[in-house]
Amino acid sequence: MSADVTLENIWIRFDDFTAVKNADITIKGGEFFSFLGPSGCGKTTLLRAISGFQELSEGKVYIGGKDMAGIGPNKRPTALIFQNLALFPLMTVWENITFSLEVKGVGKAKRLKRADELLELVALPGQADKMVNELSGGQRQRVAVARALAAEPEVLLLDEPLSALDLKLRQHLRTELREIQKRAGITFIYITHDQGEALTMSDRIAVMREGTIEQVGNGNMIYDHPETAFVASFVGENNAFHGTVSKISAGKTIVKTDAGELEATLTEGSRLSTGDKAIVFARPESMSFVNRKNSVKNVFKAKVVYQEFEGHFWHLILSGPNDKKLKMSVINSGSSHDYDEGTELQVNVNSKLAVALPSGPLAAE
Amino acid sequence: MILWFKKFFLRNGIVLSLYMLLMTFTWIVVMFVLPQVFMFDFSFRFNWTQIDPSKIGGPEDVYTLQHYKFLLFGSPNNPDPFNVVDVTVFGRTILAAVFVTLFDVILCYPVAYYLAQVAKGGITRLMMLSLIIPFWINELLRAFAFRILFGEEGTINNVLLYLGILDQPIDYVRENIALYAGLGYAYILLMIFPIYNAVESLDRNQIEAARDLGSPWWRIHWRVVIPFAKPGITSGCTMVFMLSAGALALPQIIGGPSSLWFTQIIYQWFNTGSNWPRGSAYAMSLLVICVIFVLLIMKVFKVKFGEIGR
Numbered sequence: 207m208s209a210d211v212t213l214e215n216i217w218i219r220f221d222d223f224t225a226v227k228n229a230d231i232t233i234k235g236g237e238f239f240s241f242l243g244p245s246g247c248g249k250t251t252l253l254r255a256i257s258g259f260q261e262l263s264e265g266k267v268y269i270g271g272k273d274m275a276g277i278g279p280n281k282r283p284t285a286l287i288f289q290n291l292a293l294f295p296l297m298t299v300w301e302n303i304t305f306s307l308e309v310k311g312v313g314k315a316k317r318l319k320r321a322d323e324l325l326e327l328v329a330l331p332g333q334a335d336k337m338v339n340e341l342s343g344g345q346r347q348r349v350a351v352a353r354a355l356a357a358e359p360e361v362l363l364l365d366e367p368l369s370a371l372d373l374k375l376r377q378h379l380r381t382e383l384r385e386i387q388k389r390a391g392i393t394f395i396y397i398t399h400d401q402g403e404a405l406t407m408s409d410r411i412a413v414m415r416e417g418t419i420e421q422v423g424n425g426n427m428i429y430d431h432p433e434t435a436f437v438a439s440f441v442g443e444n445n446a447f448h449g450t451v452s453k454i455s456a457g458k459t460i461v462k463t464d465a466g467e468l469e470a471t472l473t474e475g476s477r478l479s480t481g482d483k484a485i486v487f488a489r490p491e492s493m494s495f496v497n498r499k500n501s502v503k504n505v506f507k508a509k510v511v512y513q514e515f516e517g518h519f520w521h522l523i524l525s526g527p528n529d530k531k532l533k534m535s536v537i538n539s540g541s542s543h544d545y546d547e548g549t550e551l552q553v554n555v556n557s558k559l560a561v562a563l564p565s566g567p568l569a570a571e
Numbered sequence: 572m573i574l575w576f577k578k579f580f581l582r583n584g585i586v587l588s589l590y591m592l593l594m595t596f597t598w599i600v601v602m603f604v605l606p607q608v609f610m611f612d613f614s615f616r617f618n619w620t621q622i623d624p625s626k627i628g629g630p631e632d633v634y635t636l637q638h639y640k641f642l643l644f645g646s647p648n649n650p651d652p653f654n655v656v657d658v659t660v661f662g663r664t665i666l667a668a669v670f671v672t673l674f675d676v677i678l679c680y681p682v683a684y685y686l687a688q689v690a691k692g693g694i695t696r697l698m699m700l701s702l703i704i705p706f707w708i709n710e711l712l713r714a715f716a717f718r719i720l721f722g723e724e725g726t727i728n729n730v731l732l733y734l735g736i737l738d739q740p741i742d743y744v745r746e747n748i749a750l751y752a753g754l755g756y757a758y759i760l761l762m763i764f765p766i767y768n769a770v771e772s773l774d775r776n777q778i779e780a781a782r783d784l785g786s787p788w789w790r791i792h793w794r795v796v797i798p799f800a801k802p803g804i805t806s807g808c809t810m811v812f813m814l815s816a817g818a819l820a821l822p823q824i825i826g827g828p829s830s831l832w833f834t835q836i837i838y839q840w841f842n843t844g845s846n847w848p849r850g851s852a853y854a855m856s857l858l859v860i861c862v863i864f865v866l867l868i869m870k871v872f873k874v875k876f877g878e879i880g881r
Contacts, residue, residue: 285783
């Protein structure tokens with residue numbers, strides 16, 4: 207069974223700062239939902255509020271339509287996977303997994319059987335009698351998932367559970383977590399600062415900054431149509447051209463920047479008007495080289511500083527107008543590209559892919 | 572071994588190495604092992620009244636088991652099958668020490684847990700201070716103050732009588748309640764700190780994880796916190812047990828007239844009885860039985876000896 211989770215105007219304040227500011231969203235039952243943001247953005251606090259460990263200053267949490275006020279973490283239909291997993295070191299794997307059943311008074315034979323089933327589900331059969339410290343990082347990860355699932359939660363909360371693992375394992379477990387979620391059919395709420403995790407696994411993502419949810423949408427929306435400067439700079443690589451809006455027309459704008467006048471798309475409901483400070487964001491892959499000078503729109507000069515070959519892409523670091531550092535990616539088309547250091551080139555920014563957003567704080571590099 | 576010493580000297584230099592070795596040697600051999608060996612040897616000797624001083628060290632100055640025999644069976648003209656008084660007191664002392672230890676665990680575990688996992692900054696410091704400062708007061712003063720507190724006309728009786736909870740005063744000293752309270756109180760810190768140390772190193776997330784999985788508070792303690800704190804609990808228990816069984820001043824001052832503590836008997840042999848060999852034999856017996864008892868309990872609760880040193 208899976209349940210909706212509704213956060214209604216939630217504020218969480220501590221003595222000297224506000225961790226969550228007016229969080230107001232509904233996470234649908236069966237959804238894989240991620241909160242993405244840099245450390246200190248309030249995402250973990252929000253997760254703890256859903257699980258019941260964190261008191262709200264204002265607002266309400268509803269799970270499956272039921273108000274959770276006054277209901278303790280041990281009575282909520284949620285299970286939390288901790289960042290450090292918090293497996294019980296003095297219990298065996300099966301005792302860990304079936305702790306929630308032990309609490310309910312389920313007999314030992316039944317618990318052993320359930321542990322085996324769950325170990326099967328998380329692809330870790332035959333490890334029931336081991337101690338936790340005999341397992342590898344990835345195996346512990348799976349035990350933590352099994353332990354949480356054993357409680358038959360309607361909502362599974364995951365607090366950066368992959369952050370301690372190495373890259374390969376992390377990528378592997380991403381797919382696996384996604385599959386487990388589909389099989390278990392329950393709501394997953396996932397906390398991460400790793401945009402790769404959020405983009406690959408989630409149905410929808412909420413990007414947070416300093417306690418505020420800046421944008422909610424699926425990965426594609428967040429990446430291609432960021433609504434704030436922070437989202438644009440935090441999710442994926444982006445080149446930011448600061449400037450002033452000189453012209454606005456239907457869905458388009460021209461911003462005067464150091465790199466000349468750049469045409470870019472406006473997001474839906476954009477409030478930019480002529481004269482406003484704005485930033486044009488252009489992804490590395492939305493830029494290209496032009497040979498002839500006939501295309502004057504959105505073109506500026508840049509010099510290659512450094513090139514990197516990554517198989518399917520060439521990654522280039524360019525020095526643009528006013529020595530502005532730019533990143534650009536060019537698909538490896540098979541023809542021998544070689545952008546020698548120091549080469550001067552004409553760079554074009556695709557006006558359909560570039561986005562103009564009101565000036566605002568950017569993500570730290 | 573020789574290699575180890577060579578490395579040790581090379582690493583620390585001659586002066587520091589000699590100093591450390593000398594100190595360790597003094598601490599373990601001179602201060603601890605030697606006196607106990609003397610006592611052990613003493614416990615097998617004749618008392619000075621039983622042997623001509625000129626014969627001490629001579630062929631007639633042999634080892635004897637008479638003092639241990641006396642502890643078990645009393646004097647040769649004792650009509651009972653064993654030394655009823657001394658053996659009973661011995662047993663009662665051990666039992667009372669067990670009781671004091673249990674009392675302290677029950678009292679101190681919640682406090683230690685609160686200090687280690689719940690209390691924050693200022694409150695922790697305040698609680699620590701209020702635990703430590705009372706121990707600036709010396710033992711004798713504290714013992715006599717307890718007499719006033721627990722006396723027949725003492726504060727506790729007066730309050731209970733005033734409140735109408737009691738019709739007539741209870742003699743807490745005679746009933747040994749004062750003694751148990753006093754002993755329990757005296758060793759509180761030795762129980763709290765080892766448990767505190769153990770519980771403090773428990774990852775908070777473990778407690779929250781258990782709670783999140785639906786566990787009520789008592790099961791969290793039973794399954795997660797106590798198993799983790801077991802070495803600390805054991806270490807506290809061994810200290811409190813050993814010290815309670817070996818306490819002298821408190822039983823002397825606030826013990827009931829009917830209940831002798833075994834240490835008091837030992838003291839009598841050394842002091843008024845001026846029979847050091849017998850006192851040594853009694854003290855050795857107490858030590859050995861206590862150690863065996865502690866090791867047995869550790870075996871039962873599956874605690875490894877090394878763990879209590881953590």
